[in-house]
Amino acid sequence: SEMDLHNQGRAKFLEFPFVSVPHRALMVNLLSTVENRLGLQLLPCTLPLDVQHCQNESGTAQASLHIRSGQQSSTVDFILGSWLHCKLPTGAALNITSLSAYLNLSTDAPNFVIELIQSSPTSLVLILDLPPRKDLVLYPDYLQTFYEDSQLETRRQMLQKLPEVQPYVTSSLYLRSLLSPTAIMIRVETEEGGAGPMEEIVKNHVEPVAVEVLGLWLDHCACGGREAREEEKAYLKKRDELVKKKTIEIDLGSNFPRLFGPELTDKVMGAIRDVYNV
Amino acid sequence: SEMDLHNQGRAKFLEFPFVSVPHRALMVNLLSTVENRLGLQLLPCTLPLDVQHCQNESGTAQASLHIRSGQQSSTVDFILGSWLHCKLPTGAALNITSLSAYLNLSTDAPNFVIELIQSSPTSLVLILDLPPRKDLVLYPDYLQTFYEDSQLETRRQMLQKLPEVQPYVTSSLYLRSLLSPTAIMIRVETEEGGAGPMEEIVKNHVEPVAVEVLGLWLDHCACGGREAREEEKAYLKKRDELVKKKTIEIDLGSNFPRLFGPELTDKVMGAIRDVYNV
Numbered sequence: 001s002e003m004d005l006h007n008q009g010r011a012k013f014l015e016f017p018f019v020s021v022p023h024r025a026l027m028v029n030l031l032s033t034v035e036n037r038l039g040l041q042l043l044p045c046t047l048p049l050d051v052q053h054c055q056n057e058s059g060t061a062q063a064s065l066h067i068r069s070g071q072q073s074s075t076v077d078f079i080l081g082s083w084l085h086c087k088l089p090t091g092a093a094l095n096i097t098s099l100s101a102y103l104n105l106s107t108d109a110p111n112f113v114i115e116l117i118q119s120s121p122t123s124l125v126l127i128l129d130l131p132p133r134k135d136l137v138l139y140p141d142y143l144q145t146f147y148e149d150s151q152l153e154t155r156r157q158m159l160q161k162l163p164e165v166q167p168y169v170t171s172s173l174y175l176r177s178l179l180s181p182t183a184i185m186i187r188v189e190t191e192e193g194g195a196g197p198m199e200e201i202v203k204n205h206v207e208p209v210a211v212e213v214l215g216l217w218l219d220h221c222a223c224g225g226r227e228a229r230e231e232e233k234a235y236l237k238k239r240d241e242l243v244k245k246k247t248i249e250i251d252l253g254s255n256f257p258r259l260f261g262p263e264l265t266d267k268v269m270g271a272i273r274d275v276y277n278v
Numbered sequence: 279s280e281m282d283l284h285n286q287g288r289a290k291f292l293e294f295p296f297v298s299v300p301h302r303a304l305m306v307n308l309l310s311t312v313e314n315r316l317g318l319q320l321l322p323c324t325l326p327l328d329v330q331h332c333q334n335e336s337g338t339a340q341a342s343l344h345i346r347s348g349q350q351s352s353t354v355d356f357i358l359g360s361w362l363h364c365k366l367p368t369g370a371a372l373n374i375t376s377l378s379a380y381l382n383l384s385t386d387a388p389n390f391v392i393e394l395i396q397s398s399p400t401s402l403v404l405i406l407d408l409p410p411r412k413d414l415v416l417y418p419d420y421l422q423t424f425y426e427d428s429q430l431e432t433r434r435q436m437l438q439k440l441p442e443v444q445p446y447v448t449s450s451l452y453l454r455s456l457l458s459p460t461a462i463m464i465r466v467e468t469e470e471g472g473a474g475p476m477e478e479i480v481k482n483h484v485e486p487v488a489v490e491v492l493g494l495w496l497d498h499c500a501c502g503g504r505e506a507r508e509e510e511k512a513y514l515k516k517r518d519e520l521v522k523k524k525t526i527e528i529d530l531g532s533n534f535p536r537l538f539g540p541e542l543t544d545k546v547m548g549a550i551r552d553v554y555n556v
Contacts, residue, residue, distance in 0.1 A: 135413035136452075174421060177415050238416065
């Protein structure tokens with residue numbers, strides 16, 4: 001049944017079988033928080049099982065995808081959770097976990113995104129942001145409301161001050177443009193002591209900030225009661241659609257075909273485009 | 279006469295009396311390059327002399343402002359050069375020099391901006407960019423043309439690689455939003471050896487990159503032959519006007535009144551608003 005499909009995929013997604021205990025705890029915490037708060041606003045994940053969980057023939061790469069659309073009456077367009085694991089030629093493994101939440105045209109409030117990219121037990125990239133849905137240069141009130149008044153900058157600075165933290169600059173200029181001026185984009189490097197120090201940082205620093213930013217998003221964006229103005233909906237629609245198209249290209253365009261082959265890539269892309277309605 | 283007013287203010291502006299020889303050489307080089315290329319497209323600077331050059335009563339602060347509007351037939355709205363000098367309570371001096379160039383509605387190509395903020399002989403902040411005039415998320419072709427194809431990123435990375443260079447994050451979220459994803463925003467710190475090492479970096483690294491970026495702007499933006507589409511001019515006009523208003527607030531809103539008093543600030547702001555037409 002539809003509910004079995006949802007439950008089976010969700011359980012597999014929530015395993016996060018290749019990341020550290022605190023990393024998994026962080027992701028499970030974030031997904032549960034969203035699910036608990038939004039409740040029945042979220043429809044079950046109805047992706048085919050082989051899209052919810054992918055594996056390549058040699059078993060060196062696995063991916064999990066969990067997408068739940070929002071009810072018609074919700075402000076949520078959909079939430080998307082994913083993880084990707086692949087063995088690197090060096091013997092190390094690359095693990096990417098992410099949770100995004102997109103709002104629909106009933107509101108112009110920002111989306112939510114977190115992505116953790118771990119290329120070794122001592123190296124982690126974190127992207128955490130409420131990406132704006134309007135041009136902040138043209139809408140300074142929007143900048144004021146969601147980015148200045150919300151004090152997102154103080155969270156960014158807190159993480160930036162840790163000695164293990166460096167700014168991270170993504171090579172995608174589109175992604176740089178998409179993120180807000182308070183986006184947290186950092187690289188954490190822990191040189192000594194194996195995986196322990198990184199796990200401490202994820203637990204004591206990354207998780208609290210991620211929980212706070214998600215809380216801000218739930219309170220002020222998803223459930224903030226801010227309605228989009230009727231005359232701005234065409235603008236929002238065009239911008240949202242472009243963002244979704246470009247994000248699919250960026251997320252699946254480069255690595256996915258190489259890891260899982262063109263056939264599976266087309267299948268996953270098609271399934272995502274259906275949900276995204278682009 | 280009008281030409282005397284222009285020549286007198288320009289000579290004073292080009293003195294840059296408080297910065298190092300290579301810093302002055304860089305600024306003079308940039309202004310001459312713009313003037314030589316645009317020639318008679320630029321009208322003389324007709325600001326009152328006491329706006330072209332300001333000084334406070336105690337003599338601890340001085341500023342120079344040089345604005346030339348573009349001819350009707352030019353793509354240039356105006357160019358603006360400025361310097362500010364003030365003594366800090368610590369005994370050190372703050373010196374800011376800048377050159378901006380804004381295009382008008384005949385084209386949608388990016389503007390140009392360079393700002394050097396020197397708070398001691400061994401500490402320099404550099405902002406160098408072609409700020410976009412359209413929302414890059416909504417106009418990915420514009421991002422491709424002016425930021426990906428132009429290889430601005432390689433210049434940013436070159437400077438970022440110097441051991442004396444750290445990323446600089448401005449406290450203004452509006453300014454962060456305004457700049458492009460390839461904006462050069464760096465802090466150069468030279469710990470040892472007095473002013474010499476900083477002067478070397480300005481001469482050997484900052485000046486060549488600034489000259490290249492200005493060259494790109496002249497070739498591809500000011501003289502690139504790219505016309506704005508008629509149906510986009512209302513959008514461009516609104517965005518340009520907002521940018522100009524906000525930029526005046528950011529540049530003159532905080533320090534200027536404190537240094538020069540409310541009366542002179544009002545006079546300078548009024549003169550700039552006249553030229554900016556906002």
